Amino acid sequence: MTGAMAHTDTIVAIATPAGRGGVGIIRVSGGRVANIAELLVGKLPAPRLATFSNFLDADGSAIDQGIAVFFPGPHSFTGEDVLELQGHGGPVVMDMLLNRVVQAGARIAGPGEFSQRAFLNDKIDLSQAEAIADLIDSGSQRAAKSAVNSLQGRFSEKIHELDDRIVRLRIHVEAAIDFPEEEVDFLADELIHQALAEIEVAMAQTLAQTEQGAILREGVTLVFAGRPNAGKSSLMNYFSGRETSIVTSVAGTTRDVVKEDIHLDGVPLRLVDTAGLRDSDDLVEKEGIRRARQELETADMILLMIDYSEHAEDWQVQADGLLAEAGRLQGAIVVLNKIDKRALEAIPAFKVPVLGISVTTMEGLSALKACIQQAIGFDAQVEGNFIARSRHLDALRRADEAVRMGGQQLQTLQAGELLAEELRIAHEALNEITGEFSSDDLLGQIFSSFCIGK
Ligand SMILES: Nc1nc2c(ncn2[C@@H]2O[C@H](COP(=O)(O)OP(=O)(O)OP(=O)(O)O)[C@@H](O)[C@H]2O)c(=O)[nH]1
Ligand SMILES: [Mg+2]
Known part of the structure; x- marks a missing residue:
């Protein structure tokens, strides 16, 4: 053991998720690993060799039996001596084993402490340590x-x-x-x-x-906004694949901000459905609209939805109004919905991308997905990401x-x-x-x- 390693205390944690499983793993790292192995396994197992053994309680009785593996430092994950006890994955038996290791001279590890030691001992750098958590x-x-x-x-x-x-x-x-x-x-x-x-x-x-x-890691927020009844919540439900938002023919159905996390071609996308924007005297609806505006401010992207069946002639006026309310063109897409009710005419050039869709017949929805993907700027073709x-x-x-x-x-x-x-x-x-x-x-x-x- 090197001098540096002897200075660190010995940490222990259950490495497998809480709950029941076929196997549960306890991981120990630090200067007292050899000592702890002798107490629990009876002897220090040969390096890196799976060794079948009883895991012993203080009175010499078995808490569990399983595989013990010893990884001597510095060639271990943390760079210190590491012991892994692979027992049966029951919460009670795991807890008993954990307590026994603590009794034998370790302390419970804090979050990320094994990775932190790996970093401090130059086994990995910081971005690699972060990649472990991200993986x-x-x-x-x-x-x-x-x-x-x-x-x-x-x-x-x-x-x-x-x-x-x-x-x-x-x-x-x-x-x-x-x-x-x-x-x-x-x-x-x-x-x-x-x-x-x-x-x-x-x-x-x-x-x-x-x-x-x-x-890829942090994802993108996409807010659905528009006048009441445009079909925002219908689209939200289509994307999330379930009845996340209430859909009715009543204008002003959605009042709360409704959020749903999905993936679009591997990219995390947070969808945000909002109350239809209009002047309202209704106290509850007013608050909903205030929150909708707030979401528009912080969104990465906004999807402004218009009921085309009602606004085939003046959708550009409404789109301009919505863009003004959103306060930006950046990251905005205009979506003309309900083209099943009214055939879509040629779309003239506009300041932001415009697409015609029908949530009911699903027409145009794959084009919309492609458009969102493009706006996110994620290029799935880039190799070696x-x-x-x-x-x-x-x-x-x-x-x-x-x-x-x-x-x-x-x-x-x-x-x-x-x-x-x-x-x-x-x-x-x-x-x-x-x-x-x-x-x-x-x-x-x-x-x-x-x-x-x-
Ligand atoms: N014909 C047709 N009807 C649709 C389409 N999309 C939505 N609707 C209907 O339009 C009505 C309003 O839909 P919602 O999704 O609740 O609209 P919203 O924009 O969320 O409305 P608010 O929450 O009130 O702002 C419902 O009756 C839907 O069934 C569509 O593509 N075609
Ligand atoms: Mg709604």
């Missing part, structure tokens, strides 16, 4: 695959490549500053401009991929901004020092992603959102 939480196959890519270090590789370029350029620039007599040559140095241009291209590429990864978080996106954007600033300062002010400083800022921002430069607060925040036993 466990992933709600679609696409998200799961991307999380595995991140876990395997694809995302970290991209960030390191980018960072290497930035650090190399910074060293070059700082060397030139340190030898002022050569600075004139340095500033005219074509190599520097070329390196900067290359960094900007690589940065743009990584940013685009990270944006995709963040969409990785999962990302808005935290990563934020750091990358700051790095991008710094590189641009540095480039400008070199161009306009011939200021090598300022460029070096901006490159340093970019370097630190990138290192926040992988965790080489992260505050304890941030680490605490990230790992505390993990599940216990991970």
